[in-house]
Amino acid sequence: MFEARLLHGSIFAKVIEGLRELVNEATWECSGNGITLQAMDSSHVALVSLVMRSEGFESYRCDRNMSLGISLVSMSKVLKTMGKDDSLTIRVNDDSDSIIIAMESQNQDKFADYELRLMDLDSEHLGIPDTDYSCTIKMPSSEFSRICRDMSIMGDSVLVCTTKEGVKFSAKGDLGQGSIRLVQTTNIEKEEEAVIIEMKEAVALTFAVRYLSMFCKAAPLSPQVGLSLSEDTPLMCEFKIAEMGHVRFYLAPKIEDAEN
Amino acid sequence: MFEARLLHGSIFAKVIEGLRELVNEATWECSGNGITLQAMDSSHVALVSLVMRSEGFESYRCDRNMSLGISLVSMSKVLKTMGKDDSLTIRVNDDSDSIIIAMESQNQDKFADYELRLMDLDSEHLGIPDTDYSCTIKMPSSEFSRICRDMSIMGDSVLVCTTKEGVKFSAKGDLGQGSIRLVQTTNIEKEEEAVIIEMKEAVALTFAVRYLSMFCKAAPLSPQVGLSLSEDTPLMCEFKIAEMGHVRFYLAPKIEDAEN
Amino acid sequence: MFEARLLHGSIFAKVIEGLRELVNEATWECSGNGITLQAMDSSHVALVSLVMRSEGFESYRCDRNMSLGISLVSMSKVLKTMGKDDSLTIRVNDDSDSIIIAMESQNQDKFADYELRLMDLDSEHLGIPDTDYSCTIKMPSSEFSRICRDMSIMGDSVLVCTTKEGVKFSAKGDLGQGSIRLVQTTNIEKEEEAVIIEMKEAVALTFAVRYLSMFCKAAPLSPQVGLSLSEDTPLMCEFKIAEMGHVRFYLAPKIEDAEN
Numbered sequence: 001m002f003e004a005r006l007l008h009g010s011i012f013a014k015v016i017e018g019l020r021e022l023v024n025e026a027t028w029e030c031s032g033n034g035i036t037l038q039a040m041d042s043s044h045v046a047l048v049s050l051v052m053r054s055e056g057f058e059s060y061r062c063d064r065n066m067s068l069g070i071s072l073v074s075m076s077k078v079l080k081t082m083g084k085d086d087s088l089t090i091r092v093n094d095d096s097d098s099i100i101i102a103m104e105s106q107n108q109d110k111f112a113d114y115e116l117r118l119m120d121l122d123s124e125h126l127g128i129p130d131t132d133y134s135c136t137i138k139m140p141s142s143e144f145s146r147i148c149r150d151m152s153i154m155g156d157s158v159l160v161c162t163t164k165e166g167v168k169f170s171a172k173g174d175l176g177q178g179s180i181r182l183v184q185t186t187n188i189e190k191e192e193e194a195v196i197i198e199m200k201e202a203v204a205l206t207f208a209v210r211y212l213s214m215f216c217k218a219a220p221l222s223p224q225v226g227l228s229l230s231e232d233t234p235l236m237c238e239f240k241i242a243e244m245g246h247v248r249f250y251l252a253p254k255i256e257d258a259e260n
Numbered sequence: 261m262f263e264a265r266l267l268h269g270s271i272f273a274k275v276i277e278g279l280r281e282l283v284n285e286a287t288w289e290c291s292g293n294g295i296t297l298q299a300m301d302s303s304h305v306a307l308v309s310l311v312m313r314s315e316g317f318e319s320y321r322c323d324r325n326m327s328l329g330i331s332l333v334s335m336s337k338v339l340k341t342m343g344k345d346d347s348l349t350i351r352v353n354d355d356s357d358s359i360i361i362a363m364e365s366q367n368q369d370k371f372a373d374y375e376l377r378l379m380d381l382d383s384e385h386l387g388i389p390d391t392d393y394s395c396t397i398k399m400p401s402s403e404f405s406r407i408c409r410d411m412s413i414m415g416d417s418v419l420v421c422t423t424k425e426g427v428k429f430s431a432k433g434d435l436g437q438g439s440i441r442l443v444q445t446t447n448i449e450k451e452e453e454a455v456i457i458e459m460k461e462a463v464a465l466t467f468a469v470r471y472l473s474m475f476c477k478a479a480p481l482s483p484q485v486g487l488s489l490s491e492d493t494p495l496m497c498e499f500k501i502a503e504m505g506h507v508r509f510y511l512a513p514k515i516e517d518a519e520n
Numbered sequence: 521m522f523e524a525r526l527l528h529g530s531i532f533a534k535v536i537e538g539l540r541e542l543v544n545e546a547t548w549e550c551s552g553n554g555i556t557l558q559a560m561d562s563s564h565v566a567l568v569s570l571v572m573r574s575e576g577f578e579s580y581r582c583d584r585n586m587s588l589g590i591s592l593v594s595m596s597k598v599l600k601t602m603g604k605d606d607s608l609t610i611r612v613n614d615d616s617d618s619i620i621i622a623m624e625s626q627n628q629d630k631f632a633d634y635e636l637r638l639m640d641l642d643s644e645h646l647g648i649p650d651t652d653y654s655c656t657i658k659m660p661s662s663e664f665s666r667i668c669r670d671m672s673i674m675g676d677s678v679l680v681c682t683t684k685e686g687v688k689f690s691a692k693g694d695l696g697q698g699s700i701r702l703v704q705t706t707n708i709e710k711e712e713e714a715v716i717i718e719m720k721e722a723v724a725l726t727f728a729v730r731y732l733s734m735f736c737k738a739a740p741l742s743p744q745v746g747l748s749l750s751e752d753t754p755l756m757c758e759f760k761i762a763e764m765g766h767v768r769f770y771l772a773p774k775i776e777d778a779e780n
Contacts, residue, residue, distance in 0.1 A: 110442055110443070111440070114414070115436045115437050143630075153601065176618060179634075180632045341670040341698075372700045373698065
């Protein structure tokens with residue numbers, strides 16, 4: 001049997017919302033250590049990697065390793081019915097072809113149980129090499145979402161340039177061109193609002209805004225996003241899942257002259 | 261002449277919003293006792309019965325009985341223009357073929373008058389037999405609305421089962437299946453949030469979610485909804501109209517094996 | 521060079537939002553005195569005139585008169601990216617074919633720069649004769665927006681009638697007819713909520729609701745709107761731009777018998 005319980009079920013709902021636009025269905029790998037998931041989007045351009053460690057759950061039990069093929073779209077529908085303060089239990093009984101999603105209201109007067117059929121999915125483990133990035137940017141998730149939205153007005157691609165002073169996003173297209181520059185935070189009072197750039201080497205890389213915007217669906221998971229960049233290397237865009245793991249998105253840079 | 265005045269016109273707007281999706285047009289029966297309306301939906305599956313007693317109005321005058329054919333869709337449009345705290349007067353002059361809807365702002369600086377043409381409708385009085393139901397559930401209207409919405413994700417039909425401990429709603433379909441169980445309230449502090457089950461006999465009945473969802477359009481009328489159930493008998497879903505009457509919806513159960 | 525800076529950039533965004541539905545693109549006339557714009561809507565029915573005086577800007581520089589052909593639709597998209605408390609600088613360098621829109625966050629940690637291509641537009645200066653109106657109505661902008669919306673439910677045209685007691689808007693159509701009467705404010709405590717009618721002569725004029733509704737897009741600019749009316753003369757609908765100018769819309773009355 002597999003059973004994992006979260007006191008704040010909304011965390012799980014945010015994970016699913018963060019993934020489901022990029023990958024409609026995916027295989028969850030459940031083991032004693034926790035839940036992991038790796039998947040590419042349907043056009044095989046971006047990759048997502050999820051880790052939720054067992055110790056982050058209220059209770060966690062996994063008798064044997066399981067690969068669960070799950071429709072994130074269906075699961076999203078079910079999780080949207082969850083109350084704001086509901087607890088959540090995910091369960092798969094032995095020899096069962098379905099996953100049980102159980103929600104309980106805080107004062108124990110409402111119990112919702114859903115059962116979704118599991119899917120047979122081709123599982124592909126994707127090796128993600130450890131990379132020593134040239135540059136890491138930490139910034140508020142909401143600001144990153146907003147920049148992706150604003151840049152998408154101007155063009156399909158966004159150029160990300162880092163300097164010691166800050167980071168600049170720019171795009172151009174039919175309307176003209178635009179850029180947004182964030183200044184590195186010097187006096188950090190509110191850590192969640194800080195913009196911090198750790199840089200060994202300056203980078204200037206271009207990415208498809210469409211994918212960055214999809215990654216931002218995971219922004220509600222964490223007040224800060226981490227962007228790790230190196231020339232000729234996929235961007236890693238990370239949202240931490242409080243105390244228990246992370247969602248990481250990977251996207252290869254576009255090959256074009258970065259002169260805009 | 262017919263003239264009825266409500267200090268809080270919004271009550272009337274909520275009545276119309278509660279009915280207009282189920283019945284686009286209907287005949288209002290006005291008499292010295294008040295306003296009543298009975299109508300079936302266009303597919304002749306569900307029935308609605310409205311009672312607004314004369315003493316619930318700020319002032320009420322009905323010189324002779326009148327049957328008024330009214331487009332609820334048009335009336336809804338007009339009532340949506342009403343200010344939050346406006347008073348409302350409905351008037352039909354003798355020998356007139358239109359109904360006058362007059363709204364006044366609380367501080368008497370804005371007066372809106374609308375005149376809608378009356379319609380010739382086939383009036384049908386539908387005998388609704390008094391039923392001694394096996395089971396009556398009282399629960400928060402907002403919770404019932406939410407359950408109908410959540411169950412509609414899982415399937416077209418919802419099975420309602422009552423026990424002494426509580427009530428269970430369940431549905432199944434392509435995605436899988438789901439159920440929501442509400443526990444009977446034992447310690448009633450907030451009457452409006454209570455779930456109370458009065459049961460002579462347990463019931464297990466299946467209904468079309470689509471219709472239940474339409475009934476829920478009347479939920480803003482009252483913090484509590486009453487569901488009255490008996491085997492092989494139409495469900496009665498009642499929303500009280502504060503101190504003055506009620507909206508009652510009737511829906512026959514689906515005939516299928518209630519084994520899910 | 522032309523350069524104009526506003527501490528509260530949102531004023532400029534509201535100006536553009538107020539105009540862009542009526543005129544998609546227009547020529548801005550920039551001089552030492554400020555910015556003016558005159559344009560007709562694409563169907564040549566309504567006219568808009570904008571004045572933003574130089575002294576209303578935080579800083580203002582215009583070395584020589586310039587006519588700038590600008591897509592208000594594109595500019596609206598760019599201005600929607602502006603933060604609530606951002607300052608705004610508009611700049612056109614000499615011999616440049618583009619306009620630069622620069623936004624700065626209040627605490628100087630975010631800088632957005634956009635460059636939009638200028639357009640070649642046929643410039644037409646439209647003589648607007650000074651009129652001595654029979655009647656001027658001042659009323660809350662939000663109330664005027666609401667009345668236009670409510671009257672549009674009843675018909676395409678709205679008849680505006682003034683008397684010493686107040687002003688009445690009415691419309692009729694397939695549903696029936698409706699009217700809204702505002703009473704002149706006698707005891708003015710809150711100037712912004714007052715309805716004031718200055719009248720030499722009563723008027724009864726009919727206008728296309730569609731255009732009045734478009735004028736209302738400028739309502740966020742000012743808590744009060746001014747409507748100036750004379751028989752056989754275009755209505756002037758004015759929204760002041762705090763301390764610096766105004767947006768004025770002109771619309772000829774419909775020629776029909778005003779007997780409704």
